[in-house]
Every structure is written in C-alpha cells, then in structure tokens.
Amino acid sequence: MTATDLRTAPTRVPVAREASTDAASARRGPLAALADAGLEVPVLGGGTVRHVNLDVAASAPALDAVAAHVARVLPYYASVHRGSGYPSQATTALVEDARATVARHVGARDDDLVVFTRNTTDALNLLASAVPGETVVLDLEHHANLLPWHDRRVVVGEGTISATLAALDDELGSRPAALLSVTGASNVTGEVLPVGELARLAHAHGARLAVDAAQLLPHRRVDLAASGIDYLAFSGHKAYAPFGAGALVGRADWLDAAPPHLAGGGAVESVRVDAVDWKQGADRHEAGTPNVLGIAALARALVELERLGDGPRREHEAALTARLHHGLASIPGVRVIRGFSDADDRLGIATVELERGSVGLVAAALAAEHGISVRAGRFCAHPFFDRVATRANGLRASLGAGSSADDVDRFLASLARLVADGPAHAYERTPAGWCPRVDDRPRAVID
Structure with missing residues (x-):
C-alpha cells in the first residue's frame, strides 16, 4: 500500500476555532499531572516532538x-x-488500608468483599468460577466480559439503548439466569450504559448484575449500593495506576462458595496430606504474595481521582470529547462508529473507520511522523465491532x-493530512503490523 491509497478529496484541516466555539475548551489544558507529561519522542527524519497519548483507554x-x-x-516492602x-x-497495613479505600470509593456494602486481582480480565474470570447458573451478556462486551462465562447466553444489541434493554428483558424473562454481566461503557464507542436500570432489570428477573467497569471507573464515580x-x-492500569493490579468487589456468598481462584499459601486455614480447609472472604482467592505495590498504587489513584472531583473530571472530558467529535465530523472520508442512536452519555473515546486506506497504516504514521499514539484494530470487542462497523478495523x-x-487539535490536524495526502514516508506491512520501510528513529529501549 502506498500513500496514495489514503487520499480522498481535498479536506479542511480542523483547527482550534473550528473544533469548538467554546473559549474555555480552546484553553483547556490537562486536568491532572501524569508521569508522561512533557515526554518527547523521536519522529522519522530526525528530531523529537511532544508525545500525544490518545491511547489511554x-x-x-x-x-x-x-x-x-x-x-x-x-x-517498606516486605511480606x-x-x-x-x-x-x-x-x-500489611498498606494492603488492608487499600482494601478499605477501594470499598469506600465504589460504594461497597458492608458485607461486600474486595478481592485484589491482576486486572479486569482476572477479576471476571474469578467471578465466572463462582456463578451458580447461566450468565447473560451483550454482544458489545470486551472479550474479558464475553469469554470467561462457562454457561453464557449472548443477546445481540439493538440500535438504541432502550431497545437493547427490552431485548435483555425478554431474554431474562424467557429462561432464568443467575447473572447479567455488562460493560459500564463501551471501549469501542465510549457510550455509557445505564447501570442502575440494568440492575433493576436483572433483579426483577431474579438475577444479579456484574459490571465490567474497566472503562467506566476511571471517568465516572460508581456506587454499588x-x-x-x-x-x-x-x-488499575486504566485508572492511572499501571502497576498490575485490579479488583473484584461484590457480594460474598457466591465467592465464599466458589473454588479458590488460586490454590496456595494464604488461602488456607489448614492443610493435611489428604485434605484442605480453605478460608472464606477475600483471602480465599488471594493465595501467594500479593502485588503490594500495584494494590497501593490502585488505592492511591482512586484517592487522587476523588481529589480531582467528579464534576471537574466530567466537565474536562466533556469539553474535549465534544472538540474531538466536532473535528472528526469535518474530515471527509472519516466515519465515527456508534452503537446506539439514543446514547446521551459517552466517555472520551472515538473510533473511526476510513472510506479508503488502512487504519493500521494511519496509526503507524501518526506515531512515527507525528508522535501521536492511538489504537487500530477491533479492540478486543470483535462481535460488537463487526456488527456496527462497515470496515475490517477501526482507529x-x-x-x-x-x-x-x-492534544486533540494535533491529532485532528495530523489525521486530516494523512487522510488527504497520505504518509510522508514509505511503510510496509510486516507480521508486527505497519512499519516504516526505513526507520531512522532510535530503538525504543529504556535503560
């Protein structure tokens, strides 16, 4: 594929005044100080630019x-x-204080458990081992909330949230299920689902509700009770604590009755040659030495998000999200993917497909020529992506x-130029994806 494969009709390059008429949005800087602030990355042809990280999802x-x-x-790290x-x-106090912090942040009930895991996938696999019956899921789920369930029924989403809720209502009413498990917000479109309504729907049919909050929790306060x-x-790695920890929070009875997530020290009351007495509570599923630093990081990230405030976080994100979508709408040959026509709340996520050319090539050129990180593919949500998209992959x-x-303006301007004129350098498709044919950047290593 050559640069000409990406060309469309001439296009305006979005600039700040076109992306938003809101003066506050035009001046909007970062809301929080992050470790990658000011990071300089090399680009093709020599030199460096400030990195724009648009892959935080x-x-x-x-x-x-x-x-x-x-x-x-x-x-102080020790056993x-x-x-x-x-x-x-x-x-020990650090870990147990973190457990209390997580419980408070998500509005856990007094008898809920907080089990520390590696990530959301690990947490949902743990829950899957505890469900005493069938699980109903939507086709829009991330694979982490689609694949673990041993006895699952998949409901294909409709074009609106209201119709999708009705389809779930019909499915749960047609045959009993133990659990309804849904994403809190799509990692493809950023559209937020009404978890309160879903909880009421599930409970009306005698089921429980599990929420994959990998995307939702870093952007919206969640209250279980x-x-x-x-x-x-x-x-944690999606909530500004990339140190390898996650959590499952919820009702204790299923988890106390489930087989231990890991068999090993710390999960047992006593061990004999021919028998084991397992613990109850969170200890039952946290065998071995825990990821102390990851757990501490996760809890501190939640505290810091609280300090930023729910209102300022939503205002910041809403302004930048509007700016992003407004700019994308002005680029010919670019289509924003949506799952629901009636979704009135979305996170700062936009996935687009191109009328012509490869989104993988565009993503590679954005990184190599402009220092902008995005993601190309189907985002571990293949059934949903295949249903709502018209092309094989999205950006x-x-x-x-x-x-x-x-950040938003640099991305919009760079994307518009790439769609209109193609990359400035030659690329080739390799088993690792699209790569510059001649890459004069320093090798990406950290001493």
Missing part, C-alpha cells in the same frame, strides 16, 4: 501522585500478614485526565 500513564506514593512505600518485623506490619450493582470489576482515539485541547 488501553493503558493510562501513572498519575504523578501515584508514582510518588509507590516510591515512598517501596522501602504480608505473616512477618513480625515493622516493614511487614507496615506492608446506590445503583444496585452486585459485582464490579476494574483495572480509536481516547482521552483522559492528562489530555488537553492541544
């Missing part, structure tokens, strides 16, 4: 406060729950607390 950089917290607690020394006591959610799964830009109006 995949993995978000650490908040500065989170990175600083990890550095402070690192000298948890079993050591007699002061560092061990401090580490207030909304009626029974189980919540989420990851996703995602915003966060560290994003600015300048």
Whole structure:
C-alpha cells in the first residue's frame, strides 16, 4: 500500500476555532499531572516532538501522585500478614488500608468483599468460577466480559439503548439466569450504559448484575449500593495506576462458595496430606504474595481521582470529547462508529473507520511522523465491532485526565493530512503490523 491509497478529496484541516466555539475548551489544558507529561519522542527524519497519548483507554500513564506514593512505600516492602518485623506490619497495613479505600470509593456494602486481582480480565474470570447458573451478556462486551462465562447466553444489541434493554428483558424473562454481566461503557464507542436500570432489570428477573467497569471507573464515580450493582470489576492500569493490579468487589456468598481462584499459601486455614480447609472472604482467592505495590498504587489513584472531583473530571472530558467529535465530523472520508442512536452519555473515546486506506497504516504514521499514539484494530470487542462497523478495523482515539485541547487539535490536524495526502514516508506491512520501510528513529529501549 502506498500513500496514495489514503487520499480522498481535498479536506479542511480542523483547527482550534473550528473544533469548538467554546473559549474555555480552546484553553483547556490537562486536568491532572501524569508521569508522561512533557515526554518527547523521536519522529522519522530526525528530531523529537511532544508525545500525544490518545491511547489511554488501553493503558493510562501513572498519575504523578501515584508514582510518588509507590516510591515512598517501596522501602517498606516486605511480606504480608505473616512477618513480625515493622516493614511487614507496615506492608500489611498498606494492603488492608487499600482494601478499605477501594470499598469506600465504589460504594461497597458492608458485607461486600474486595478481592485484589491482576486486572479486569482476572477479576471476571474469578467471578465466572463462582456463578451458580447461566450468565447473560451483550454482544458489545470486551472479550474479558464475553469469554470467561462457562454457561453464557449472548443477546445481540439493538440500535438504541432502550431497545437493547427490552431485548435483555425478554431474554431474562424467557429462561432464568443467575447473572447479567455488562460493560459500564463501551471501549469501542465510549457510550455509557445505564447501570442502575440494568440492575433493576436483572433483579426483577431474579438475577444479579456484574459490571465490567474497566472503562467506566476511571471517568465516572460508581456506587454499588446506590445503583444496585452486585459485582464490579476494574483495572488499575486504566485508572492511572499501571502497576498490575485490579479488583473484584461484590457480594460474598457466591465467592465464599466458589473454588479458590488460586490454590496456595494464604488461602488456607489448614492443610493435611489428604485434605484442605480453605478460608472464606477475600483471602480465599488471594493465595501467594500479593502485588503490594500495584494494590497501593490502585488505592492511591482512586484517592487522587476523588481529589480531582467528579464534576471537574466530567466537565474536562466533556469539553474535549465534544472538540474531538466536532473535528472528526469535518474530515471527509472519516466515519465515527456508534452503537446506539439514543446514547446521551459517552466517555472520551472515538473510533473511526476510513472510506479508503488502512487504519493500521494511519496509526503507524501518526506515531512515527507525528508522535501521536492511538489504537487500530477491533479492540478486543470483535462481535460488537463487526456488527456496527462497515470496515475490517477501526482507529480509536481516547482521552483522559492528562489530555488537553492541544492534544486533540494535533491529532485532528495530523489525521486530516494523512487522510488527504497520505504518509510522508514509505511503510510496509510486516507480521508486527505497519512499519516504516526505513526507520531512522532510535530503538525504543529504556535503560
């Protein structure tokens, strides 16, 4: 494929005054200090540019406060729950305080468990082992919330949220299910689902509700008790704590009756040659030495998100999201993918498909020539993407607390030029994806 494969009719390049008429939006800078702020990356032809990270829906950089917290607690790192020394006591307190912080942040009920996991996928796989019956899911789910369920029934979403709720109502009414498990917000379109309504719907049919909050929680405050959610799964690496920890929060009875997620030390009351007495509660599923630093980072990230405030976070993101979508609408040959025509709330995510050319090539050129990180593909949501898209793959830009109006404008201008004129350098498709034919950038290594 050559640069000409990406050409369309001449196009206007979106600029700040076209992307938004809101003066506050035009001046909007980052809401929070992140570890990647000011990062310079090399580009083809020599030199560096400030990196624009529009791939935060995949993995978000650490908040500065989170990175600083990890550095402070690192000298005290020691064994948890079993050591007699002061560092061990401090580490144990760190983990248990983090558990309380997570429970408070998500509005857990007094008898809910907080089980620390590796990530959302790990948390949902744990829950899948505990469900005493069938699980109903939507086809719009991330694979993490589609594949783990042993006995699942998949409901194909409709063109509106209201019609999709009706389809779920019909499915749950047709045959009993133990669990309805849905995403809180699509990682493809950013559209937010009404989790409170879904909880009421599930409970009306005798089912429980689990929510994959990997995308939702970093952008919206979630309250289990207030909304009626029974189980919540989420990851630190999408919530500005990329240190390898996640959590499953929810009702204890299923989890206490489930087989231990991992068999090993810490999950047992006693072990004999011919029998094991397993613990109840979170310990039952947290065998082995926990990811202390990841857990500490996750809890601190939630505290920092609270300090930023729900209102300012939503205002910041709404302004930049409107700016992003307005600019995309002005680029010929670009179509924004939507799942629901009646969705009135969406996160800072926009996935587009091109009338001509390869989104993989565009993503490679955005990175190599412009220092802009996005994501190309089907975003681990293949059934949903195949239903709502007309092309094989899409290009996703995602915003966060560290994003600015300048980030959005650089992306829009660069995308418009690439769609109109193609890349400035030659690329070839390799097993690793699209790569510059001649790459004069320094090798991406960190000493």
